[in-house]
Each structure stands twice: as C-alpha cells, then as structure tokens.
Amino acid sequence: MRILLGVSGGIAAYKTPDLVRRLKRAGHEVRVACTHSALELVSRTALETVSGEPVLFETFTPRVHAGVEHIDLASWAELALVAPATANVIAKLACGLADDFLTTVLLACPAPLWLAPGMNTRMWDHPATRANVACLVERGARLIGPDEGELACGTTGVGRMSEPERIVEALQAHHARDLVLRGRTVLVTAGATREPLDAVRFLSNPSTGRMGVAVARAALDLGARVILVHAHLGVKVPAGVEAVFASSAVAMQGAVLSHRDRADLVVMTAAVGDFMPPETAPGKVKKEDVGETWNLTLVRTPDILAGLGQDRERSGARRPLLVGFAAETAGGDQDRLLTLARQKLSRKRCDAIFANDVQVPGAGFAGDTNLGLLVFADGRVHPLGPGTKDQVASALLSEVASSPGIVAAPPLP
Ligand SMILES: Cc1cc2nc3c(=O)[nH]c(=O)nc-3n(C[C@H](O)[C@H](O)[C@H](O)COP(=O)(O)O)c2cc1C
Known part of the structure; x- marks a missing residue:
C-alpha cells in the first residue's frame, strides 16, 4: 500500500x-x-x-x-x-x-x-x-x-x-480483513421520512437513522461503494458515501428507483411512514379554520421494499439482493418475532429481514444498541446483538455478504 x-x-x-x-x-x-x-x-x-x-x-x-x-x-x-x-x-x-x-x-x-x-x-x-x-x-x-x-x-x-x-x-x-464487498455497490436507506400535512406540519417517527448510518459505515468498511438514500437524520452522514436526500416516502421511492440499477445490494433501514395525507395544503392550515378537531384522511405510502421485490420477480433478475428491516412489537417473544419476520419476508419478496422487537430493552429506535433476528428467505436465522449499532451492522453485512446471491454474482460494472 x-x-x-x-x-x-x-x-x-x-x-x-x-x-x-x-x-x-x-x-x-x-x-x-x-x-x-x-x-x-x-x-x-x-x-x-x-x-x-x-x-x-x-x-x-x-x-x-x-x-x-x-x-x-x-x-x-x-x-x-x-x-x-x-x-x-x-x-x-x-x-x-x-x-x-x-x-x-x-x-x-x-x-x-x-x-x-x-x-x-x-x-x-x-x-x-x-x-x-x-x-x-x-x-x-x-x-x-x-x-x-x-x-x-x-x-x-x-x-x-x-x-x-x-x-x-x-x-x-x-x-x-477480507473486503468481501470490494467492487460492490450497496444502497442503504436511512432516517425518518416526513409526510407533510401543510406548509409547517408533518407526520414522522422517532428514527434517528443511526442503524442505517451504521450499515453504510459497515459496507464502506467491507470495501463497498455506498449510496445512502436518507430522509431526516439525527446523526451525520458518514464520509465516503454518495448521499441522496429524500424527505418523504414518495421522494425516497423515487431516489431508490433511480439508483437501484447500480446496486448489488439494497438494505432498507429507513423508517418510512406507512401513511401520508393524500395532498399537502399549500400554506399553513389555520387553527381557526379547523376548529377543535382535525379529522385527517391518510392514504398508504408506496411500499418501496415490496415494489423492489415485485419488480425483481417480474424481470427475473437476481439483483439487487434485498434486505429489509422490521421494527416489531413482539413483547419479548422470540418465536413471535420470527413468525412476524417470516411473514414480512414473504410479503415483501426480499432475501432477508432484520427484525427487532422494539419492546425489548436495547433494541430499536434512537438508542446506541440493537439486537434482533436476521432471517433469510432460504431459512437461515441468525440472532444478532445485543451490541452497538455498529457491531450489529457489521455482523449483519458479513452474513449478507456471504449469501449466495452476492457471492455468485459478478460485480456490476
Ligand atoms: C519537547 C516538546 C515536546 C512536545 N510534545 C508534544 C506532544 O507529544 N504532543 C503534542 O500534542 N504537542 C507536543 N508539543 C507541543 C507541540 O510541539 C506544539 O503544540 C506545536 O505547535 C505542534 O505543531 P505541529 O502540530 O504543527 O507539529 C511538544 C513541544 C515540545 C517543545
């Protein structure tokens, strides 16, 4: 060197x-x-x-x-x-x-x-x-x-x-160390989307994007090129990634679709809102105009991961490898967490899901640590953590990087 x-x-x-x-x-x-x-x-x-x-x-x-x-x-x-x-x-x-x-x-x-x-x-x-x-x-x-x-x-x-x-x-x-992702491109999504109600209000969630940023760092560490499509983060974008900002679920879908053909692996850690207002009021909605109760109508946001899974199935392509994250409430029951992860895995047609039970101390939003189950479509299950989000991210990527879909496919040019 x-x-x-x-x-x-x-x-x-x-x-x-x-x-x-x-x-x-x-x-x-x-x-x-x-x-x-x-x-x-x-x-x-x-x-x-x-x-x-x-x-x-x-x-x-x-x-x-x-x-x-x-x-x-x-x-x-x-x-x-x-x-x-x-x-x-x-x-x-x-x-x-x-x-x-x-x-x-x-x-x-x-x-x-x-x-x-x-x-x-x-x-x-x-x-x-x-x-x-x-x-x-x-x-x-x-x-x-x-x-x-x-x-x-x-x-x-x-x-x-x-x-x-x-x-x-x-x-x-x-x-x-074996730079198992050298020559590969990993697209990671991170952060909390904001679904705007009007010019000053939005619906969001407490995700800080820490886990996604840890995955991006772990991918860099394993030699990958990293595209980080991020919504709102409570942590800094790591040096060395190609960062693409997408505020809402729809914007994130657009950003992911425009970069996915460059990716060997997509890891979706972003906390994407499931519902959004059908339209955004152009100015600030006045309290006086709303009255005591604001009845909101919300519609489903696009399911980005499921969309990627469907597109891949339709085209018969083997790439990109798709890994989703699932924050579940399983009350500390590992079997229930595994069942929920497997259901999500088949619904989304992806290759692996990392499921964490946010009711377990040390897992989930905003904290420094995480633990959960990495469940592969081929049946493998790897408990990951407890550990820092960096440790869990490295363990996760090492498992995913040794998957047949990554190992067998030559890197994209
Ligand atoms: C004998 C001697 C030893 C020094 N050792 C250190 C040291 O170990 N670490 C340090 O940060 N500064 C040390 N200093 C202070 C730095 O040399 C000083 O802050 C200098 O401006 C650093 O310049 P530089 O960072 O451009 O090399 C030492 C100074 C002297 C005179």
Missing part, C-alpha cells in the same frame, strides 16, 4: 524512523510529510534515509517532484497515517485548516485517515481535543491509541503514542 506518513511535533516523533522502517518491512511504500515542529524532534536525514524519499515540509519550495507537490502526494496516497498526531494537528484537521505542508496535503487527500495521537494526558483530556477527535472519527478517521503509560513530561496517564510495532499491527490487521 502507498502510505503517506504525516509526522507532527509530538515528542514521539523520535520513534518515526522506526515506524517507517517497520511499514516498509511490511511491504508498504512510504512517503513522509512533516510539520516544522516535528523536525525539531526527529532528524530529517533519518527519515529520508529510512524512507528512501525526500521528506516534504515546505509548501512553497522548489519542487522535489514535478507538479503541485501537495496535490500529487495527496493523490498518490492510498492511506494517510499521522503519527504522532499532536493536539494542534488534530485541531487543524477537525477545522479543515491548511496552513502548512502537512495539513494542506491532508486536506486534499481522499485516502482513509488514521491517527496515532501522542500528547500529555491533560491535552488529550481537554474538551477541545475530545471534541476535535470525535469530529474526525465521525468523519471516518480511525484512531490507534493513545496508550496509557509514562509520558515524556514525567507523568503517567493516557496520551502515549502507541508503539510503532502496534501501529503497524493495527494497519495490517485492518487491511488483512
């Missing part, structure tokens, strides 16, 4: 020649970009000697390679690793600052970003650093460490940059 190693001015910079050596020994190509502070703490000559490449740290210098150096380096990298990542560099990356060579190249770099922070415990614990790290992780950055131990300032605590050996192990372990 082509790794851009960014070195910033933490005391652990002195360990980076060893890190470069280990990365190269593991078979990677490494180019190093430093901050000015880093070069106070590690020798440029040492880094150039072990990497076999010039160390880049000036934005405005004669070119080492032809072209615009920071853009070329940003495009060259398949992975960007910042080790040590100082509190300062983490803050700049969170804000999108690009006031030196390293932060400029990182801002222009589309490759996955890994950070190995190293700093004093109080700097690490500072609310500003916590918020900056959370922001970067939310955008898809991965953290290695920091570890707990003796720090250069003589104190002990969390903040020590992970040892080079551990950093390389973490990268190797991640990339040794």
Whole structure:
C-alpha cells in the first residue's frame, strides 16, 4: 500500500524512523510529510534515509517532484497515517485548516485517515481535543491509541503514542480483513421520512437513522461503494458515501428507483411512514379554520421494499439482493418475532429481514444498541446483538455478504 506518513511535533516523533522502517518491512511504500515542529524532534536525514524519499515540509519550495507537490502526494496516497498526531494537528484537521505542508496535503487527500495521537494526558483530556477527535472519527478517521503509560513530561496517564510495532499491527490487521464487498455497490436507506400535512406540519417517527448510518459505515468498511438514500437524520452522514436526500416516502421511492440499477445490494433501514395525507395544503392550515378537531384522511405510502421485490420477480433478475428491516412489537417473544419476520419476508419478496422487537430493552429506535433476528428467505436465522449499532451492522453485512446471491454474482460494472 502507498502510505503517506504525516509526522507532527509530538515528542514521539523520535520513534518515526522506526515506524517507517517497520511499514516498509511490511511491504508498504512510504512517503513522509512533516510539520516544522516535528523536525525539531526527529532528524530529517533519518527519515529520508529510512524512507528512501525526500521528506516534504515546505509548501512553497522548489519542487522535489514535478507538479503541485501537495496535490500529487495527496493523490498518490492510498492511506494517510499521522503519527504522532499532536493536539494542534488534530485541531487543524477537525477545522479543515491548511496552513502548512502537512495539513494542506491532508486536506486534499481522499485516502482513509488514521491517527496515532501522542500528547500529555491533560491535552488529550481537554474538551477541545475530545471534541476535535470525535469530529474526525465521525468523519471516518480511525484512531490507534493513545496508550496509557509514562509520558515524556514525567507523568503517567493516557496520551502515549502507541508503539510503532502496534501501529503497524493495527494497519495490517485492518487491511488483512477480507473486503468481501470490494467492487460492490450497496444502497442503504436511512432516517425518518416526513409526510407533510401543510406548509409547517408533518407526520414522522422517532428514527434517528443511526442503524442505517451504521450499515453504510459497515459496507464502506467491507470495501463497498455506498449510496445512502436518507430522509431526516439525527446523526451525520458518514464520509465516503454518495448521499441522496429524500424527505418523504414518495421522494425516497423515487431516489431508490433511480439508483437501484447500480446496486448489488439494497438494505432498507429507513423508517418510512406507512401513511401520508393524500395532498399537502399549500400554506399553513389555520387553527381557526379547523376548529377543535382535525379529522385527517391518510392514504398508504408506496411500499418501496415490496415494489423492489415485485419488480425483481417480474424481470427475473437476481439483483439487487434485498434486505429489509422490521421494527416489531413482539413483547419479548422470540418465536413471535420470527413468525412476524417470516411473514414480512414473504410479503415483501426480499432475501432477508432484520427484525427487532422494539419492546425489548436495547433494541430499536434512537438508542446506541440493537439486537434482533436476521432471517433469510432460504431459512437461515441468525440472532444478532445485543451490541452497538455498529457491531450489529457489521455482523449483519458479513452474513449478507456471504449469501449466495452476492457471492455468485459478478460485480456490476
Ligand atoms: C519537547 C516538546 C515536546 C512536545 N510534545 C508534544 C506532544 O507529544 N504532543 C503534542 O500534542 N504537542 C507536543 N508539543 C507541543 C507541540 O510541539 C506544539 O503544540 C506545536 O505547535 C505542534 O505543531 P505541529 O502540530 O504543527 O507539529 C511538544 C513541544 C515540545 C517543545
């Protein structure tokens, strides 16, 4: 892999020649970009000697390679690793600052970003650093460490940059995983639709889209291209997905239909309203005009999943593979949940349903965790969770990705 190693001015910079050596020994190509502070703490000559490449740290210098150096380096990298990542560099990356060579190249770099922070415990614990790290992780950055131990300032605590050996192990372990969805496109729906009554009111539900976003992230993690068709979310759209906004059930149906031919797999996690007003009043309906009781007439929204299932059956196509989500109230009865899941599976003509019982603690809307049954049309049943929504999403996609429909079919061009 082509790794851009960014070195910033933490005391652990002195360990980076060893890190470069280990990365190269593991078979990677490494180019190093430093901050000015880093070069106070590690020798440029040492880094150039072990990497076999010039160390880049000036934005405005004669070119080492032809072209615009920071853009070329940003495009060259398949992975960007910042080790040590100082509190300062983490803050700049969170804000999108690009006031030196390293932060400029990182801002222009589309490759996955890994950070190995190293700093004093109080700097690490500072609310500003916590918020900056959370922001970067939310955008898809991965953290290695920091570890707990003796720090250069003589104190002990969390903040020590992970040892080079551990950093390389973490990268190797991640990339040794089987990227079972590499070359595949996964369309995920997420969030709560809004069915407008008038210009200011709508019918909706408490879904935050967390589960769908977790599925989108898990699909990216398994190497897929991800189209996230989302309604209203309480969480951020993850970096790296193609996001398509669709507010209502009808809009979501349109968006799904216009992208489904590109998808090998469709995972419908969105909480799509089942009913909508037949028409939306153009302005705000006045209380005075309604009186004490507003009798609403509602009509069924399109059943997007069932529509996809029918279209697929009609055309005889095997793709996309269809996975639905079902929030059920089974009162904690697993057999009842399984029955409801199987009924939905055959009604919708899809390949699998993940059914959760929202009456069970830890399952369902808005929370951080989920658990339920993944029921396949071929009869397989996998209990998933309890676990975080990320864990459940990964387990779900790993099961689905090993389905015959995905394994047997070549990726779409
Ligand atoms: C000897 C020394 C060691 C330092 N170690 C760290 C460190 O481990 N982590 C950190 O965030 N800052 C550390 N600093 C402070 C940074 O070098 C300082 O915030 C600098 O502005 C960071 O610049 P950079 O992020 O552009 O490399 C250290 C400073 C000195 C003088």
